[in-house]
Structure formats: structure tokens, C-alpha cells
Amino acid sequence: MNLQYISDSIGQTAGVFIPIKEWNELKNKYKGIEIEEIDIPEWHKDIVRKRMDEYEKNPLIVSDFDIAMTEIEKDL
Numbered sequence: 001m002n003l004q005y006i007s008d009s010i011g012q013t014a015g016v017f018i019p020i021k022e023w024n025e026l027k028n029k030y031k032g033i034e035i036e037e038i039d040i041p042e043w044h045k046d047i048v049r050k051r052m053d054e055y056e057k058n059p060l061i062v063s064d065f066d067i068a069m070t071e072i073e074k075d076l
Contacts, residue, residue, distance in 0.1 A: 001022055006015040018026070027033055055062060 002019055004017040005013050006017060008014040
């Protein structure tokens with residue numbers, strides 16, 4: 001397979017390009033591969049709705065992503 005890797009501005013792999021001929025071969029081999037169907041459980045949706053409501057009431061309760069990741073990495 002002749003894949004081409006796509007990098008972001010800092011050189012990290014951000015994606016993969018698959019030539020159309022090879023993509024079509026994959027679709028023939030693995031039926032339904034191109035279908036993006038995700039069933040999200042209702043309880044997951046309820047949690048997100050609750051968190052969105054909490055955020056709308058108090059937008060200052062959120063954490064900065066980079067700071068949160070730094071804190072998580074410290075504990076690893």
C-alpha cells in the first residue's frame with residue numbers, strides 16, 4: 001500500500017493519504033468501511049447536556065486544555 005503521511009506545522013503526523021485506487025480496493029475487501037456510523041448511548045448524551053448546562057450557568061468552571069494536560073502528565 002502506497003500511503004502518504006501528512007504532518008502538521010511541528011512535524012507530527014496528522015493524517016494519512018490513501019490513493020483512490022487503494023481506497024476502492026479496501027472498500028471492496030471490507031464492506032461498509034466508508035460508512036461512519038456511531039451510536040452514542042443516551043446516557044453519554046445526558047452527561048454532555050448536563051455539563052453544557054453547567055458551563056452555560058458558569059463559564060469560568062472550565063480548565064485550560066494545555067494546563068490540564070500538563071497536570072495530567074505530571075501524575076503519569
